[in-house]
Amino acid sequence: MPEGKRxxxxxxxxxxxxxxxxxxxxxxxxxxxxxxxxxxxxxxxxRTNERHGVDYFFLSDEEFDEKIKNGEFVEWAYVHGHRYGTLKKFVEESLASDEVLIFDLDVQGAAAMKAAYPDESVLIFLLPPSREELRQRLIHRGTDPIEVIEQRLKNAEQEIKRIPEYDYLVINDDLQQCIDRVDAIITAELCRPFRVLPVPGWGI
Structure with a gap:
């Protein structure tokens, strides 16, 4: 295995x-x-039925501040008035166990993850086939008023400008095909030589 790669x-x-x-x-x-x-x-x-350590690590503002001060986050951000962050300890424990760890992050969080773990991270961006398709999905979801939907569309316009920073782009026009493609990307990444080696039967 190449030195320094996990x-x-x-x-x-x-x-x-x-x-x-x-x-x-x-x-x-x-x-x-x-x-x-x-x-x-x-x-x-x-929220109802959410469990600490399973769905999220629920922290007070003071606890969150302390972890920022101690450099315990890979990345963190404000989202809808609350703070969210990825704990270094959680990531390091996963890497030490050679696990596949899946993240749901925005473009800023993705960039921070790539900067912190350039060899270990792979960034995948999912994009609906058109702006109108995304608008219809947000409307049909039925959870947001129209002004919030329009703001989400404006945010999307900014997010897609950062697609070149990603390793893969998958168009989500067919859900099953999209899932299959993301699955295939992960499988391919697991077949990179540094993740497969050593192969004792070949002495490599």
Whole structure:
């Protein structure tokens, strides 16, 4: 194995709001029980049935501040008035166990992950086939007023400008095909020589 490279894989999936990333990563996790989902820390109060350490690490503002001060986050950001972050300890433990760890991150979080773990991370961006298709998906979701939907579309326009920073772009015009392609990307990344070696039968 090349010096300095670890076998663990950090799979970062991003998309505009309504782009399908939650559905896709949940499908991947259901196919591969050995893959893990990265549990983020947040200052948001727990919702019904959410469990600490399973859905999120629920922290007070003071606890979150302390972890920022101590450099314990790979990345963190404000989202809808609350803070969310990825804990270095969680990532390092996963890499030490050669695991596949899946992240749901925005473009800023993805960039931070790539900067911190350039060899171990792979960035995948999911994109609906058109702006109008994304608009219709957000409308049909029925969770946001029209002004929020329009803001999400404006945000999407900014996010897609950063697609060249990603390793892969998958158009989500057919959900099953999109899931299959993301699954294939992960499989291909796991076949990189530094993740497969050594092969004792060949003495390599």
């Amino acid at each position: 076998k663990g894989l950090l799979v970062v999936i991003s998309s505009p709001s309504g782009g399908g990333k939650t559905t896709v990563y949940r499908a991947i996790l259901s196919r591969h029980p050995d893959y893990k989902y990265s549990v983020s820390a947040t200052t948001r109060p727990p």
